[in-house]
Amino acid sequence: MRIAIKKFKSGERYVFLLDDDGLPDFWVTHFVTQKLRTRKAATSIEQYLKSIKHLKTWESINGRDLLDEIYAGTVPNTHDINALKEHCAYQTKVFKQRPKADVVDMAAFYLSKTQDKPTVTKSQYVSRVAHIAEYLHFCGEERVKNKPAAAQLVDALAAMKKRLKSDMPRGRLKRQPQSLDKSGIADEVFEDFVAVAKINSKDNPFSNPVIKLRNYLIVQTLYETGFRRSELIALRISDIGTETDQPTLSVICRHNSKEDPRLDEPTAKTLSRTLPISKELRDLLNYYVRSCRSQTKSARTHPFVFVSHKDKIGSHESGQPIVKQTVNDVFNRIRKVNSERFWGITPHVYRHFFNDQLSSCIDEINATVKLEAMRLETEGKREEAKLYANDNIITEQRELEIRAELNGHSSLESGRIYLKRTLKKQTSEFRTKMYAKLKHKVEGGIYGR
Structure with a gap:
């Protein structure tokens, strides 16, 4: 099974869970359409589908189909719920490329002391269980609503959902490798990183002048505004303020944009807002838009500020809006200039x-x-x-x-x-x-x- 995203003519990104034949799973699609589509962003729906895919893995390993069992009148019992919750504690990679014959006996798998079974963090575990509980409860009710024993089955499904969400762990499920604390990075390190990104810096790792300019603007904008990465790459030309003496950049929530060709649409996670920026940044952004972006093939097909350029001196080709990974790549290249000093510098930091x-x-x-x-x-x-x-x-x-x-x-x-x-x-x-x-x-x- 795999997750796929399709863009409709309206601009809406619809997330599907496809089976091994490449067809959308009926009940998962029904759940997304009826329960999630009107109140969740595509990125959030994708997280739901990852959780449901994890449930499908459990069903495949155990030769079960919970929705069919619910339709037949059997709601998952306490033993099933405990086994499913334990399954949710493990990372997906534990079950990848594993012959079914080796994992049919789940009791032996879980009791094994030698097998590498990395677990997820508390927050991912809690979300995963909650997503599965909502899916089974909603689809279970849909499947039994016309049966003679519907009332009793609906009560049993409510009890199942409550048991699934009960007894959530307060600490980590298992000691995880702690991420390095970046909160103590000195101001000078942030300043030096921007200095390396400057167009005329002798340490700048990029060769194409256009790409140098774009990448410097990416770093400088994050430096001045504290924008999220998705907010940065979602900036449109119209978001650059036109006031001469009060330059600004605006973050505007625009979900399901028709103009955005990216399937993984970058959207503002928080509320819309307008922030002041320096006149120098405003002027350089406008220069980039007029003199560099406008020379790309696709510049007239979308309104986004930052675009891709071929890594060839004098080339302005391509012109598609950049993606999140592009920003990561820019930071990775600059970080390698002095990896010991810049080890903790990321776009979000x-x-x-x-x-x-x-x-x-x-x-x-x-x-x-x-x-x-x-x-x-x-x-x-x-x-x-x-x-x-x-x-x-x-x-x-x-x-x-x-x-x-x-x-x-x-x-x-x-x-x-x-x-x-x-x-x-x-x-x-x-x-x-x-x-x-x-x-x-x-x-x-x-x-x-």
Whole structure:
């Protein structure tokens, strides 16, 4: 089985689960159409289908068809549910290219101590089980709704769904290799990465001048705005602000765009928003659009800013909108210039850098307000000082509101994750000050010579 995406004339991306014959699975397609299509983006639906595909793998291994069994009047029991949930804990690659004869005895498989059975993270496990529970519950009800015992089967299906979603783990299912913490990357590293990406940098790893310009604009835009990768490659020419003295870039939610030829449509994950940018960035973006993008073959067929160019000096061919992997490739090439220094730099990490700069600006504003309040208080203007501080101090609530506005968050709590890098930086500064105050320092003696 495989997952495929088709683009309709309306612009809608429809995600299918195809069987081994290349035909859409009927009940999965029915579930997508009736339950998901009107309220989920194509990327979210794809995650559902990956979970359902994992369920189909379990059915294939065990020679089962749960929907047929439900139609016959048998709802998965506690043993089935436990076995299915354990199956959901394992990564998909565990079951790939494995002869059926070797895995029919699932009890032996799960009890094996020597077999490599990597597990998924807690969040993926919980999502996978929830997706499967929704699918079985919805399709099960659809299949039994006209049967004489429909009422009892519907109750049993509700109980099955509840049991599937119960007892979700609070910690990780199994110790996973921890990803390296990138929250302590120094500001200078981010700055140096942009410096390498500049068009005239001697360390720039790209040779084609047009590609150099485009790639520099990709890095500089992320550096100035903290956009997500999908927001960057979804930018349209009309999203570049036309105000002469107040240059801006806008992120606009446009799902199921007819103009976008990409099946994996990049869409804004958060709310629409408009951010100020430097005049220099605005002017260079406009230059790229007028002088480079316009020379590509496909420039007139779509409105997207960043396009592909053939890696040949003087060539402006191709012109299709770039994809997410293109941005990854740009960062990978630049990172290799100094892999030891740039190891942690990714497109998304610049979103954290952007929010860290925001924290620094807020700290500076609050420090200035406090100094002015202190000055007023020393002059005996205590009430005036209090009012000034109350009116101008950026409280935590206000900071979260500002952060939500700039990041496009619908929930204020979403901004708290970006405070981690600031906390890491402050912790390091505090530790340096603490060490400076220590009475006893390390004495090298003969060992320090």
